[in-house]
Amino acid sequence: MIHSIGMSLSTKYDPSSVEDKWYKHWLGKGYFHSKPHPNKEAYSIIIPPPNVTGVLHMGHMLNNTIQDVLIRKARMEGKEACWVPGTDHASIATEAKVVKMLREKGIKKSDLSREEFLKHAWEWKEKYGGIILEQLKKLGASCDWERTSFTMDDHYYNAVIKVFVDLYNKGYLYRGLRMVNWDVEAQTTVSNEEVLYREGGEVSKLYSVKYQIKGEDAHVVIATQRPETIMGDTAIAVNPNDDRFRHLIGKKALVPFINREIPIIGDEYVELDFGTGCLKVTPAHDPNDYEIGQRHNLEVIDTINLDGTLNEKCEVPAYVGRDRFDIRKQIIKDLKAAELLVGEEDFNTRIGRSERTDSVIEPKLSLQWFIKMKDISKKAHQAVMDDEVLLHPAKFKNTYNHWMENVRDWCISRQLWWGQRIPAYYFGEGENDYVVAETREEALALAQSKSGNSELSTEDLKQDEDVLDTWASSWLFPLEVFRGFGANSFGNGKITPGKNKELDYYYPTSTLVTAPEILFFWVARMIIAGYEYTGKKPFKDVYLTGIVRDKQRRKMSKQLGNSPDPLDLIAQYGADAVRTGMLFSSPAGNDLLYDEKLIEQGRNFGNKIWNAFRLVQGWTIDHSISGEKNKVSIEWFESKFNKTLAEVEDHFSKFRMSDALMSTYKLVWGDFCSWYLEMVKPDYQKPIDPETKDATIRFFEKILKLLHPFMPFITEELFHALNNRSDDEDLIIAQWPKAESHSNDLLDEAEFAFEIISNVRNIRNAKQIGQKDELELKVKTTDFDKFSNFSHIIKKLCYLSNFSKTEEKIESSSGFVLRGDEFFIPLAGAIDISKEREELEKELAYTRGFLKSVEKKLSNERFINNAPEKVVAMEKKKMEDAKAKIKALEERLARIAR
RNA sequence: GGAGUGUUAGCUCAGUUGGUUUAGAGCACCGCCUUGACAGGGCGGGGGUCGUUGGUUCGAAUCCAAUACACUCCACCA
Numbered sequence: 001m002i003h004s005i006g007m008s009l010s011t012k013y014d015p016s017s018v019e020d021k022w023y024k025h026w027l028g029k030g031y032f033h034s035k036p037h038p039n040k041e042a043y044s045i046i047i048p049p050p051n052v053t054g055v056l057h058m059g060h061m062l063n064n065t066i067q068d069v070l071i072r073k074a075r076m077e078g079k080e081a082c083w084v085p086g087t088d089h090a091s092i093a094t095e096a097k098v099v100k101m102l103r104e105k106g107i108k109k110s111d112l113s114r115e116e117f118l119k120h121a122w123e124w125k126e127k128y129g130g131i132i133l134e135q136l137k138k139l140g141a142s143c144d145w146e147r148t149s150f151t152m153d154d155h156y157y158n159a160v161i162k163v164f165v166d167l168y169n170k171g172y173l174y175r176g177l178r179m180v181n182w183d184v185e186a187q188t189t190v191s192n193e194e195v196l197y198r199e200g201g202e203v204s205k206l207y208s209v210k211y212q213i214k215g216e217d218a219h220v221v222i223a224t225q226r227p228e229t230i231m232g233d234t235a236i237a238v239n240p241n242d243d244r245f246r247h248l249i250g251k252k253a254l255v256p257f258i259n260r261e262i263p264i265i266g267d268e269y270v271e272l273d274f275g276t277g278c279l280k281v282t283p284a285h286d287p288n289d290y291e292i293g294q295r296h297n298l299e300v301i302d303t304i305n306l307d308g309t310l311n312e313k314c315e316v317p318a319y320v321g322r323d324r325f326d327i328r329k330q331i332i333k334d335l336k337a338a339e340l341l342v343g344e345e346d347f348n349t350r351i352g353r354s355e356r357t358d359s360v361i362e363p364k365l366s367l368q369w370f371i372k373m374k375d376i377s378k379k380a381h382q383a384v385m386d387d388e389v390l391l392h393p394a395k396f397k398n399t400y401n402h403w404m405e406n407v408r409d410w411c412i413s414r415q416l417w418w419g420q421r422i423p424a425y426y427f428g429e430g431e432n433d434y435v436v437a438e439t440r441e442e443a444l445a446l447a448q449s450k451s452g453n454s455e456l457s458t459e460d461l462k463q464d465e466d467v468l469d470t471w472a473s474s475w476l477f478p479l480e481v482f483r484g485f486g487a488n489s490f491g492n493g494k495i496t497p498g499k500n501k502e503l504d505y506y507y508p509t510s511t512l513v514t515a516p517e518i519l520f521f522w523v524a525r526m527i528i529a530g531y532e533y534t535g536k537k538p539f540k541d542v543y544l545t546g547i548v549r550d551k552q553r554r555k556m557s558k559q560l561g562n563s564p565d566p567l568d569l570i571a572q573y574g575a576d577a578v579r580t581g582m583l584f585s586s587p588a589g590n591d592l593l594y595d596e597k598l599i600e601q602g603r604n605f606g607n608k609i610w611n612a613f614r615l616v617q618g619w620t621i622d623h624s625i626s627g628e629k630n631k632v633s634i635e636w637f638e639s640k641f642n643k644t645l646a647e648v649e650d651h652f653s654k655f656r657m658s659d660a661l662m663s664t665y666k667l668v669w670g671d672f673c674s675w676y677l678e679m680v681k682p683d684y685q686k687p688i689d690p691e692t693k694d695a696t697i698r699f700f701e702k703i704l705k706l707l708h709p710f711m712p713f714i715t716e717e718l719f720h721a722l723n724n725r726s727d728d729e730d731l732i733i734a735q736w737p738k739a740e741s742h743s744n745d746l747l748d749e750a751e752f753a754f755e756i757i758s759n760v761r762n763i764r765n766a767k768q769i770g771q772k773d774e775l776e777l778k779v780k781t782t783d784f785d786k787f788s789n790f791s792h793i794i795k796k797l798c799y800l801s802n803f804s805k806t807e808e809k810i811e812s813s814s815g816f817v818l819r820g821d822e823f824f825i826p827l828a829g830a831i832d833i834s835k836e837r838e839e840l841e842k843e844l845a846y847t848r849g850f851l852k853s854v855e856k857k858l859s860n861e862r863f864i865n866n867a868p869e870k871v872v873a874m875e876k877k878k879m880e881d882a883k884a885k886i887k888a889l890e891e892r893l894a895r896i897a898r
Numbered sequence: 899g900g901a902g903u904g905u906u907a908g909c910u911c912a913g914u915u916g917g918u919u920u921a922g923a924g925c926a927c928c929g930c931c932u933u934g935a936c937a938g939g940g941c942g943g944g945g946g947u948c949g950u951u952g953g954u955u956c957g958a959a960u961c962c963a964a965u966a967c968a969c970u971c972c973a974c975c976a
Contacts, residue, residue, distance in 0.1 A: 288976075591969090762942055857917095
């Protein structure tokens with residue numbers, strides 16, 4: 001242990017030699033592991049599972065530091081602290097990475113079977129998965145690593161499937177049409193993330209086309225970029241507020257070439273000042289048109305084949321079987337020939353292209369799986385509104401409310417392979433020829449009965465090709481990390497209490513720490529799943545962190561290269577420094593503007609603590625010295641500590657982590673180091689009395705306890721270095737201090753003493769008096785006894801030969817006025833009074849102004865009558881204080897002005 | 899376009915149901931000090947009238963209204 005090294009300790013604290021040692025020690029002792037305990041209260045946190053193939057970024061650092069602070073504090077408070085780590089399979093992100101990796105090897109996803117692709121994906125996961133968890137250890141994260149979960153673990157996969165089947169059986173699932181991105185070349189759907197838009201858009205043409213109005217010799221002109229979809233039109237839409245066209249609503253128009261009658265409808269979606277103000281509506285080939293179609297019950301006519309050619313539904317034989325872009329050119333010719341094309345202009349637009357093939361994405365209606373959200377989300381909505389689940393900061397309650405009031409059905413199918421495959425099995429071509437079951441065998445039985453065909457075999461069943469949205473697995477995280485959907489506990493659509501010891505003990509979890517960006521994607525849905533399956537919330541408190549940005553408020557991103565590597569920072573400054581640096585400036589819900597200065601500040605803080613330790617451990621004890629003179633200092637710090645601890649607890653209870661840290665920081669640096677240690681420290685190389693050394697070590701230990709959640713490594717190191725400790729006496733499991741009573745009178749006496757000391761130092765500074773030149777201090781006061789407790793401290797910290805009362809004003813002196821008392825420092829020789837006079841006048845003016853405002857208040861009858869007595873009394877006291885101060889100031893000014 | 903949040907020292911933020919000095923902290927800044935725990939330090943200091951306007955009140959940074967600006971989320975131009 002380092003304290004055996006003695007006085008040769010470096011003046012700089014070196015975290016690198018300390019951090020790994022303690023992390024290993026804690027792990028070896030099993031402190032991070034938690035089991036249900038019969039007599040201890042549980043405190044549990046589930047980690048927001050990072051992407052399994054991700055690497056640590058600054059956002060993770062902030063997020064996980066906060067979680068570790070909470071969990072370490074709870075552990076010290078004697079709770080059974082359990083922080084469950086894990087990773088998310090992140091279907092879209094991971095699949096994209098695997099596809100990219102394969103492409104670099106010259107392998108196209110489209111050349112692989114599903115099984116082959118998944119084999120590659122799992123290999124990738126085995127290779128890179130979990131790196132991020134190893135990185136968290138460097139930060140000091142005290143996760144229960146024996147509980148590490150992955151959202152594609154077998155049990156987890158099964159849980160997701162069970163829930164899908166359950167939701168289906170409860171009637172919460174349905175299949176509905178939704179626009180997907182279709183890649184005609186790769187013959188597959190691609191996710192939104194795989195659709196790219198060229199920088200600055202692409203130049204296209206906007207055509208104006210005449211549609212005849214039925215039964216009239218009139219027409220309506222629409223604007224379109226995609227004339228090839230004309231034959232799929234099922235309405236013309238105008239804005240009902242558009243005076244130009246309102247009269248058309250309710251009439252019919254005729255589709256060019258095929259003369260299909262389509263209604264002219266009013267819909268506010270149509271922009272008044274874009275194009276011609278008239279929109280052709282093609283529900284099958286445009287997402288917005290589809291929505292309009294939904295609102296107006298329009299027919300959906302899909303005129304384009306999967307390979308991008310037109311089909312017979314377009315009703316023009318000459319167009320059938322030809323590519324949509326050929327047809328576009330052809331139709332323009334044909335429209336011109338029919339004199340229906342009235343305009344053509346260049347138009348800059350965003351065209352989606354497939355990341356894989358660069359072909360233009362075709363919006364395509366396809367059947368997808370949805371969860372009906374309205375009913376299933378009711379309790380989750382209410383829970384937050386009723387403060388059953390608390391969001392910190394509370395401002396997010398509004399946002400949450402707004403979203404939940406307008407909750408939309410959740411499309412949970414994704415056109416990917418990496419993820420839980422949807423357990424729907426199709427046995428025919430009909431819209432309802434499918435069943436949903438956990439296994440193929442169960443599906444077969446269901447299919448046989450549903451179809452009435454007992455000849456069906458498993459080969460006749462075709463499983464849905466899609467996988468589930470990642471959030472449809474991570475919304476079960478708080479339940480399934482405790483095996484909530486295990487065979488024993490889950491049945492009849494509920495998780496039964498009393499069947500799963502772990503879940504009974506740890507669930508609901510205590511606090512969730514995550515980013516506001518995923519309040520809806522993840523948090524809201526966990527609350528929904530929690531109520532649906534247990535009738536209980538998944539967590540009590542939700543702490544929403546901010547986003548880590550750079551100094552210019554830009555998000556940290558790889559492309560910008562503005563994100564430091566967290567591991568480099570830890571290597572350079574130490575984990576404690578990075579943790580405190582992140583927390584110094586990150587109030588809940590506010591973005592953190594990252595600046596390396598903050599990390600430096602954290603490092604400096606560690607260094608300060610280290611040097612305080614060097615001082616204290618160097619003190620030798622002499623039993624013959626009396627500890628009497630330090631008694632008041634010890635009592636004072638005791639009070640200060642207790643008062644601060646109460647503040648810290650208050651901050652923690654409100655999830656004000658930055659404030660909790662800052663209060664502790666000021667206690668340590670300001671009160672303990674700058675005041676307390678200076679008060680009690682013996683002269684250079686002189687011994688100290690035993691009582692003071694004991695008290696100081698006791699204080700130091702208490703301080704280390706308060707600091708431990710923030711700075712686990714240096715505090716554990718010093719906790720051991722301060723005292724010889726057995727192998728089991730570790731700070732990580734030491735008892736968190738309790739706030740005891742404090743004396744406000746004592747704190748105020750000290751405060752007055754500190755003001756006096758500062759003023760004397762100021763005079764020393766201004767008059768260029770050396771630190772070691774002794775001075776005298778005299779005070780003209782009606783009550784000298786009030787200084788008795790601290791007079792020896794004032795003497796010590798001001799290097800005074802004497803501190804005494806005086807009845808007379810002292811000529812030839814420097815001085816100051818505090819709280820109505822006048823202080824004098826007798827000084828020989830000429831004194832430059834102009835500066836002091838200036839300051840006295842300034843202060844006098846301020847105090848007079850202050851007095852005036854107080855007097856004005858007190859002379860206001862309505863104030864006297866309406867304000868509470870307490871407030872009036874306070875104002876009166878303010879008035880008396882101000883008067884006394886003015887008197888003293890005036891006297892002093894009058895004298896030095898002579 | 900819809901909704902939400904914010905606007906307090908150079909920067910990042912506190913300010914707890916309107917009233918303990920005409921507003922606090924950390925950082926940054928300025929001056930002095932290489933003193934024996936610590937220059938990754940010590941001591942001292944300067945700095946804002948609380949976005950703007952109006953209202954409620956005995957009293958407003960704090961409540962209300964309007965306005966400006968900023969940010970976030972959602973939806974997105976045929």
